Amino acid sequence: MTRLDRVVVIGTGLIGTSIALALRHEGVEVCLHDRDDASLRLAVALGAGIPLASSEHTGPADVAIIAVPPAVAPATLKSAQDEGVAEVYTDTASVKTHLVRRAAALGCDMTTFVPGHPMGGRERTGPAAAQADLFLGRPWALCPTPDSTPHSLAVVDELARRCGGRPIVMDAHDHDQAVALVSHLPHAISAAMSARLLGAGSHSLDLSGQGVRDVSRLAGGSPAMWTEILVQNAEPLASVFDAVIDDLHTLAQALRKVSAGDDPSADVVRDLLERGRAGRELIPGKHGGPATDYVVLPVVIPDEPGALARLFSAAQESNVNIEDVSLDHSPGLPVAVAHLSVHPDSLASLSEGLAKRGWMVHTPPSDR
Ligand SMILES: NC(=O)C1=CN([C@@H]2O[C@H](COP(=O)(O)OP(=O)(O)OC[C@H]3O[C@@H](n4cnc5c(N)ncnc54)[C@H](O)[C@@H]3O)[C@@H](O)[C@H]2O)C=CC1
């Protein structure tokens, strides 16, 4: 097994601290560094490791992880290598071709460097949002350069696995094309949709339900960091945008025709919705297999302490495993709606079990 006894994390924000916490759980010794003292102190207080500056070790660590914003990642790598903090280096930046080009131009040692990208994250930044299980079951792209040694790749592969991730080795160019579609496009669409809300009056915003919350989640990310990401992946991203704009343009045209009385144009609308549903079904589940299509059972619950606990225990008495749960609650109302996600085979037992125990359930129709 590849040795991973001591690591250095540079950049103790969301990603760096999450990696550090995951490695601490594995018993790995972690030294931390951040240019911002407050971030470093919080990461230390969370148990992510000890400050690099106070470490008694003088020799290089097994691997250093550069988890800083994309624009400063190449220069941070260069100074870490100049100081000899580790034998092997990786990073977590969301775009790879730009980083590799800049790192080579700065004279970084490309033999000990294996660019990486863990595909786990959230829309919050900083160590306070860090989670040890952020990468559990998530893909972790490894994009070795032509110069990266097999030993360097083996060390970074081991690092990703010890954090619970699934390493996938790929070329930096292919990586950037892929993330343009599956990561950067969703973020930009979330921002574009949410930006529309700026002009909306409160009479519109008051009607906000789960749909607008779901689609706007990513727009909550850091505009500064995401500008760096989108700008670094400009070409692949612009091409994906063109395709989406084509779809939306066709949709707008069809809607105008329908509104002018051309009923058959509704087929164009349906076609996009059908393709959308089919595309969504292709997204692999968290653990790489086909996505499990859970069904959601809405249950009305009183807005009072202990209501959720009673609901869960009723589900347990019905012998049903709840896979996920979300709550919809309108301010001022004495009730909320708990959406319980369960395996389709369990829906009937859960629905009957809860109804029998006095809960108000709304069994969904089988298809819409
Ligand atoms: N946010 C996300 O969900 C994901 C982000 N990434 C990538 O991971 C990297 C880090 O992102 P986050 O942790 O979200 O950002 P963050 O803003 O939470 O953390 C970045 C940290 O880097 C520190 N930093 C900045 N310049 C530095 C320097 N020169 N030397 C030392 N520390 C420095 C900052 O003080 C901050 O604590 C980015 O490159 C991002 O593209 C990758 C996967 C997911």
Ligand SMILES: O=C(O)C(=O)Cc1ccc(O)cc1
């Ligand atoms: O919030 C989410 O769902 C994400 O997908 C997070 C994310 C953000 C940036 C990345 O480079 C990779 C993953």
